[in-house]
Amino acid sequence: MKIKEYRTQFITSLSPIHGEDEAESFFYLILEQKQQLKRIDLALQPDLVLSQDEIVIWNALLDQLKLEIPVQYLLGKTSFYGLDFExxxxxxxxxxxxxxxxxxxxxxxxxxxxxxxxxxxxxTGSGCIAISLAKNIPNAQVYAVDVSEKALATAKKNAALNTVDVTFIHQNILETDDLLQEFDVIVSNPPYVRNLEKVEIKKNVLDNEPHLALFVEDTDALIFYKKIAELGLKNLAPNGLLFFEINQYLGKEMIGLLQNLNFKNIELRKDIYGNDRMTKSNI
Structure with missing residues (x-):
């Protein structure tokens, strides 16, 4: 079968579940990963053919996408800040x-x-923040903490994949009283989705991505931010900076938390979708 013909079938079968645009993006991601072909290759060579063995592989991926398993997990990799991550x-x-x-x-x-x-x-999870910073900031010594040993194993692979030196530490930050050294920058994208917001989460995320890294109790939604900010007071160097990714609904609460802990120059930024998403502050 011509790849062009299979493309039509693939997108048509996934569109009712994921929408046409996302179905098309899945097709081209798989095309690049499994066939080493880009969109332009298909445009320039419309008669390219899939073998029967290749069709079997494509159909298996298609069946899993119909179950709303994330395409990134199926392919085992994704791109972040111009780098590849497992x-x-x-x-x-x-x-x-x-x-x-x-x-x-x-x-x-x-x-x-x-x-x-x-x-x-x-x-740190996959290590995407730590590794991207290590890759792009000269003279940076980068450390990364996670409570999950399995996540750290993945992050270590990603550091090697991207040829950067990051020190990974297995640690439960909620049980940490002191970081034992000073840092110029502390950054965190901790769990911040409240249980009440689960209804807003897509099925492919809710059913597949680790809840440990996603959710917090409704009654203590800022638990990680408070703990990390308190550690920042102890372990940030003079004029050290604290960066957070935050719950879009809790921007005001985050500013209040940082103000109550006497952080200065607090800045709240929106993301590309117009949602409150990031804070920067210093001691």
Whole structure:
């Protein structure tokens, strides 16, 4: 069968579940990963053919996509901030909003002439934040913490894949009283989705991505932010910076928390979708 013909069948069968645009994006992701072909290759060579063995592979992926298993998990990898990352059921799939947080930190460090600094990423998951910062900030010593040993195993693979040196630490931050050294930057994208917001979460996320990295109790939604900010008071260097990715509905509450802990120069930024998503502050 011609790939062009299979493309039509693939998109038609997935569109009722995922929408036509997303179904088309899945097709081209798989085309690149499994066939080493890009969209332009198909346009220039419309008579390219899938073998019967290749069709079997494509159909197996199609069946799993119909069950709303994330395409990134099926392919075992994704792209974040221009880098490749392995992903699996033990780590969240990196989001574009988090890329904006990474970009903000890099922008700030460029203003500081990329002076030597220590960076700590708390709740690193796949390692996407820590690794992207290590790759893009010269002279940075980067450390990354996670409570999940399986997540850390994935993050270590990703550091090797992207040829960066990151020190990974297995640690439960909620049970940590002191980080034992100073950092110039502490950044975290901790669990922040309240249980009451589960109704807003897509099925492919709710059924497949690790709840440990996603959800917090409705009655204590800022538990990680409060703990990390308190550690920041102890372990940030003078004028050290604290960056957070936050729940879009809790921007005011986050500012209040930081103000109550006497953080200064608190800035709240929206993401590309217009939602309150990131904060920066310093001690």
């Amino acid at each position: 992903v699996n059921e033990n780590v969240l799939i990196p989001r574009s909003e988090t890329e904006e947080l990474v970009e903000w930190i890099i922008e700030v460090q460029k203003l500081n002439n990329n002076s030597p600094l220590r960076i700590l990423d708390i709740g």
